Amino acid sequence: MPQTRLLAPDTEGIAAAADILRAGGRVALPTETVYGLGADARSDAAVAGIFAAKDRPAFNPLIVHVADPTMAEALVVFPDAGRALARAFWPGPMTLVLPMRPGAGIAPLVTAGLSTLGVRVPTHPVAHALLTAFGGPVAAPSANPSGRISPTTAAHVMAGLLGRIEAVLDGGASPVGLESTIVGFDTEGRARLLRPGGISAEEIEAVLGAPLLAHAAEDGITAPGQMLSHYAPSGTIRLNATAARPGETLVGFGTVTGALTLSAAGDLTEAAARLFAMFHQLDEMRAERIAIAPIPDEGLGVAINDRLRRAAAPRG
Structure with missing residues (x-):
């Protein structure tokens, strides 16, 4: 059972958190929505540790957090509409579900074996500092035992995951709000709303100059928890x-x-x-x-x- 460390959001604490991620460990990190439970998205073993710590009952696809759009470009293929949304809303609470590039190196457990990947660039300064120091993609669902209330402080994380993860990076209280808006794209590059969130459909449509397509279960676009037949x-x-x-x-x-x-x-x-x-x-x-x-x-x-x-x- 790991000894859970509470790390300060300073240079030393961020460096320690990045070292834990490089070693295949798990670090809870603050984002602008809630604290996420992060692990190296390129390591199936590290990502399996997320599911183990959370007692997560199903291997749903996970959202990958990156430091900047350039890192995202190395992982996924952007249609024009996706690039417009990234320019408008990143960093921020928007997740884009896009085709994964060949050789992206993302662990199959992150995508649940699917060919698409959900990516976002968080705006929280501590999360950004950790992602920059780590220099790679971090898979991060909410840092709480499955089925429990999502954590908005380091104390919430410690209460739920003490002894289950290696560290919590304390970035203070996360602004309490909605989870990220998830947008996917059809084969013609048209945007589709997969999950409402902190960025409204109206804001997205204003950037696109076109209406969002509605999500339908039979659509070949995936987000966390969708398209289970592809397993x-x-x-x-x-x-x-x-x-x-x-x-x-x-x-x-x-x-x-x-x-x-x-x-x-x-x-x-x-x-x-x-x-x-x-x-x-x-x-x-x-x-x-x-x-x-x-x-x-x-x-x-x-x-x-x-x-x-x-x-x-x-x-x-």
Whole structure:
């Protein structure tokens, strides 16, 4: 269990927080909305630690925070409308969901295996200082146990996550307000409102000079918690398998040994970190029939099993 440090928002504290992120640890950081629980967005193991600390029940896509638009440009492809919104509202409480660039290096667990990425540039000076010192993308959902009230002070974070994370960077009270507005784009580059937030639709439309498209469940644009059908590999999946049947590729866990394994040690954090990468590997192998070993339905196992059940569900 980690010893949670409370770090001051000075040069020494920010440097210490950046070092923790580089080492794969988790740091709660203030943003203009609430405190976020940050980890290196390029490391599946680090991101799995976010889910473990929060007891997050499902691997929803996470928003990635970056220091400036240039860093965002290295990760995602902007249509003209997206670039206009970034110029108008960054830094600030706007998240843009955009196609991820090949070779962006973002961990599959951040996007839940999807091809789009939600990015934003926060305006809070302490968050900006940490992101600049770290020099890379930080995945950061709210810094609270799943289902609890979102934290707006370092004390709130310590009350909920003490002993679960490595550090809290104290930036004072975050302004209490709405979460970030999330905007995605269709294949023609037209903006679509995916989640209302601190920036109104009217403000966005004034910048675009065009109305926002409404979100529909069947749209091929993703934001945190959407498009769950995209989690599945191409092959059919059989769960709770202790041995492979003829023609199956067995994915092991713990004492169940397979052609591939989520965690030979039976470690749920390792299994969570490897889950979506494993799906991609199975597709690369062209595995048509997949059997997956039993995963304990506790802790991170709840989220792993949720994704596995969705992946195994009949497809229309």
